[in-house]
Amino acid sequence: MKSLKKKRRMQVLALAAFALIVATVTIGYSMRGGINFFRAPSQLATEPPRPGEVFRLGGLVEKGTLKRGQGKVIMFEVTDGGASVPVKFAGVLPDLFKEGQGMVGTGTMENGTFVATEILAKHDENYMPKEVVDALKKQGVYEPPKS
Structure with missing residues (x-):
């Protein structure tokens, strides 16, 4: 009787370990x-x-690159000081979106142009996403906001 309980306990532990390994691999892969x-x-x-x-x-x-096209299409360039990428966005930009300010956009690359489906801009005068600040500091072009 004891060996049957011990065998079941080992099977349950082995199954739990296998499930944990599969879950870890799945999360890492995704x-x-x-x-x-x-x-x-x-x-x-x-x-x-x-x-x-x-x-x-x-x-x-990038300053001087914001152009409004037909309808709601907006074209501009995004830079980190080391390179620039042209961006095309069809939609309504956030109210605080303007040249020289930080932004993060979601989209895909098509023929060398980033086609954005969503644009996020800073939410107050001093805010810039931490990742944008870090990238600008890495390129040596970050200017802290003036108080």
């Missing part, structure tokens, strides 16, 4: 390409995205 919050323009120049890959692009809206 997160393999989505751990970064966004990519900077310099990263896109060195590591282009796969065709059709949805990702986030972050940086500063």
